[in-house]
Amino acid sequence: MALLQISEPGMSAAPHQHKLAVGIDLGTTNSLVATVRSAMSTVLQDDHGHALLPSVVRYAPDGSVIVGHEAQAQQSADPTNTIVSVKRFMGRSINDITDRAHIPYKFASGSEDQAAKVLQIETRAGRKSPVEISAEILKSLKTRAEKSLGGELVGAVITVPAYFDDAQRQATKDAARLAGLNVLRLLNEPTAAAVAYGLDNAAEGNFVIYDLGGGTFDVSILHLSKGVFEVLATNGDSALGGDDFDHRIYCWVLDKVREVTANFAPLTEGDTRLLLTKARQAKEWLTENFEAQVLCRLSNGMLVDVTLSADQFVEITQHLVTKTMSPTRKAMRDANLTIEDITGVVMVGGATRMPHVRHAVEEYFKQEPLTNLDPDKVVALGAAIQANVLAGNKNDEDLLLLDVTPLSLGLETMGGLVEKVIHRNSTLPIARAQEFTTYKDGQTAMSIHVVQGERELVSDCRSLAQFVLRGIPPMAAGAARIRVTFTVDADGLLSVSAREQSTGVEARIEVKPSYGLTEDEITTMLKASFSSAEDDKKARMLAEARVSAGAIVSSVTAALAADGNLISEAEQNAIRTEVERLQTIAATDDATAINQAVDALNHATEAFAAARMNASVSHALSGKAINSLEM
């Protein structure tokens, strides 16, 4: 199983020191950053006391990039350079955006081929990809956190909707890298919400997380017991959220205005943005009031003044609420549970404040949903708790998240059909192999097309990647045996490899979907954003190499002292030789050589690490303490 891809080694920091780690809820409408301080998860505020950072990025005329409230205030005045709800475009191609008419941005139209791949928005600062725009939001949160915590972050847990596919997850990770954040883990938003509630309330049982955010709807069913959160099923709709309710009000207002005004002039981009803002305010007002007035003056001087009652609002948006129930039923069926099995229902996302949403959920589950944590903050709070555990600050064994694949992963076979290799809701990490064969006599190459989705036809699924396995020895059709292995890591990211069994010819791909950025693109962008001098970089590289050398030497030495008896004397000596070699090289100024020696030592300890892992599992099963596992 050497094909498993391992992410870059964790940041090195001195042991036993509290490491600054944060949880980030990168939302469609608002984003938040939280951390665990004195055992309490708290949302960090900006200088003005705001917890929520509107997920709005404006490219200003002076070349600066403005994020948050200030950008939001300029939305109406400068709609084409002020990007809202960018999360909806993450990992998407322009062909995925169906309601382009209602979006005030100019999408860059490259060649047909280009447009199908990467969606970009034309701004005065040039073409911007959703990954770059999201990175601006993350940078702003990172700055807020480092200022507030007074130090550099070791890493962050970033939440994504459970229903996000591979392309969307990869795009989110790329955005974090671009913002200079070390991603400890991508965490499903509903799981984060459960963590926030689970630990605070010590809950046990089956929980439904109903998350209606600004732009996405997610429903997850989790089984909680003894600190293990197991995702039984997830479902949702990645294009349904609070924004759609705003849009319904917007359309309703326009209809009302057209009823009384003949020759209604076409709206400018600014008018559209203004009316959408007013619509959102009306929606929020209706949470606690019977009617809302939409009052504003359009750019041509025309006054819009209409009143929307709560009943009318329910009438024009009930179908959206109903639309959330279908994924909910599907998730229940996938989890093999009935309404009676559900211990509690957790509400997440600002849109769950709407009374008719709460009512619909209560009616279906026959119980009042939990709303005691702020639905806007609950995801960030949970992410912070998980970040604190992953950073190693909380040295206990009582929180473990077992996450699942949200969608099935498969391959295209003859006739455009999908052969599923990994079924949805499989627990992560997972590796599964399947054998395929050739179609024609003498076939020497095979095209491997990786798709994601539940449908039988390739054309109904999302294409993730395509690669070719060459060098298959010519054989009769059906004689070659091609083993294709899918591996999904704990972040839900996929890699695929193919191997011809008789010759061992191999091809593999880290599924960097066509929607994400290539490694080169990220490097270029990173170089552009960090304008540090070459010398600084070298010094930094050397320092980092020495720190990681020191860390591995001490951990291997400690491991040998504790568990050296698990391997033979000769094996122990081989490892000791590598340790000494690394110590010698670490004294030099050659960062590359140090890193190579670190790799060599890592390689030399593979069998030892596996032996220790096995020993620790045996301990776990026999009920003994497994403290020895901690290096």
Added chain:
Amino acid sequence: MSSAQNDYFQLFALPEQFNIDPKLLEANFRKIQSASHPDRFVSAEATEKLASMQLATLSNEAYSTLKNAARRAKYLLEKQGIDAVADTNTALPMDFLMQQMEWREQLEDAKAAKDIAAMDKLLSDLRSEAKALESELSELFDHKKDYAAATEVTRKLIFIDKVCADIQQAIEYLD
């Protein structure tokens, strides 16, 4: 990784038989995940991360195999050197084939009529059929050690699983 740990039953410290204690399976799966999950090794060295990833992956695969009766039976047969789904292993009694066609027809009818209730009924019929086959398997594997007979019943169970999956998918499209 030692070969002992590649055996799914040994991995979970369970006796190698069809009839297993699902509670113990789940509890031991949790313990192994607790000790080996990559989340426990976020800042560990690369080799430890690799070992953790491999063991967590193996235990996920082992758990999903042993949890499902048809997959567990298929796995027990593999250990006897029998491939239950091999092309050569096509024999199934005529009455079962007839029964299977009948189920398929019922499903097609219900699909055409968009009748979810009928599908739910069919699903629960099939599940009780599966239950009966499972107790047969427990007898054949654990007492009689009659692997030839167990192969046939396992094939039936796999067929029923497939029909169940098709019904669930049909319900999903309608819903």
